[in-house]
Amino acid sequence: MRQKSILLAGNWKMNHGPSAAEGYFSAIEIAPKANAQMRIYPPFLSLSASLNTVEQKKLPIQIGAQNLHFEKTGAFTGEVSGPMLQEIGITQVLIGHSERRQYFAETDETVLKKTISALNQGFEVLLCVGETLEERKSGTTNLVMETQLKLILSDEICKSALGLKLHIAYEPVWAIGTGLVATPEQAEETHAYIRSLLVNSIGAPKADTVRLLYGGSVTPANFKDLLACPNIDGGLVGGASLKPESWMALWNLI
Numbered sequence: 001m002r003q004k005s006i007l008l009a010g011n012w013k014m015n016h017g018p019s020a021a022e023g024y025f026s027a028i029e030i031a032p033k034a035n036a037q038m039r040i041y042p043p044f045l046s047l048s049a050s051l052n053t054v055e056q057k058k059l060p061i062q063i064g065a066q067n068l069h070f071e072k073t074g075a076f077t078g079e080v081s082g083p084m085l086q087e088i089g090i091t092q093v094l095i096g097h098s099e100r101r102q103y104f105a106e107t108d109e110t111v112l113k114k115t116i117s118a119l120n121q122g123f124e125v126l127l128c129v130g131e132t133l134e135e136r137k138s139g140t141t142n143l144v145m146e147t148q149l150k151l152i153l154s155d156e157i158c159k160s161a162l163g164l165k166l167h168i169a170y171e172p173v174w175a176i177g178t179g180l181v182a183t184p185e186q187a188e189e190t191h192a193y194i195r196s197l198l199v200n201s202i203g204a205p206k207a208d209t210v211r212l213l214y215g216g217s218v219t220p221a222n223f224k225d226l227l228a229c230p231n232i233d234g235g236l237v238g239g240a241s242l243k244p245e246s247w248m249a250l251w252n253l254i
């Protein structure tokens with residue numbers, strides 16, 4: 001039986017500027033849990049305000065960035081690099097979110113480059129994968145998982161980081177922001193498939209230590225049933241992470 005280590009992660013996307021972030025964390029009251037970790041990914045501009053408020057209140061919450069560039073410095077207008085994030089105390093980063101793939105032309109190749117760069121710089125990475133509605137309807141979900149993870153699972157740096165500094169979030173694109181949550185059966189089926197890909201690449205003992213998070217319309221109403229699935233190790237939450245009440249309600253379900 002796998003020992004679960006739960007991660008409740010909130011992705012604020014392009015919501016909550018610095019003052020809203022400060023107000024949010026001022027309103028959060030949570031107790032630490034032995035078997036679970038809480039993390040929030042605010043927008044870049046709100047990272048410092050989030051870190052400061054969390055630190056002042058001694059909240060057990062990790063703060064991470066939603067993206068980073070794979071180069072450390074250079075002519076990349078509008079981008080943010082790993083050293084810049086580290087300078088303000090960020091050690092966590094989200095990579096390959098479907099919105100980055102969909103609207104900002106990120107590919108499996110750039111996702112790999114970012115992941116390797118982030119790992120080489122000592123970041124902990126949460127890597128996102130997920131199929132579109134068309135792909136699910138045409139029965140190719142497993143194939144999409146295989147494709148999106150292929151480069152990662154054949155790279156030695158990524159393979160050795162899995163379970164330590166590299167974890168995975170499965171977010172079906174059709175369930176993101178739509179209110180259409182995957183059923184626990186649908187989510188578990190894909191999580192189990194991803195786990196089998198990990199077993200093939202790094203062996204069962206190590207594959208068991210990789211956190212596989214589910215994301216897509218997670219709310220306090222459906223989180224418990226998702227968490228009960230053997231291969232679901234937590235949630236990557238958008239909408240329900242934006243209000244302190246729903247966020248604390250999710251934490252209290254763990």
Ligand code: 13P
Nearest residue numbers: 011176177216217238239
């Ligand atoms: P929602 O929870 O709003 O569906 O967003 C999920 C998500 O994309 C988190 O990264």
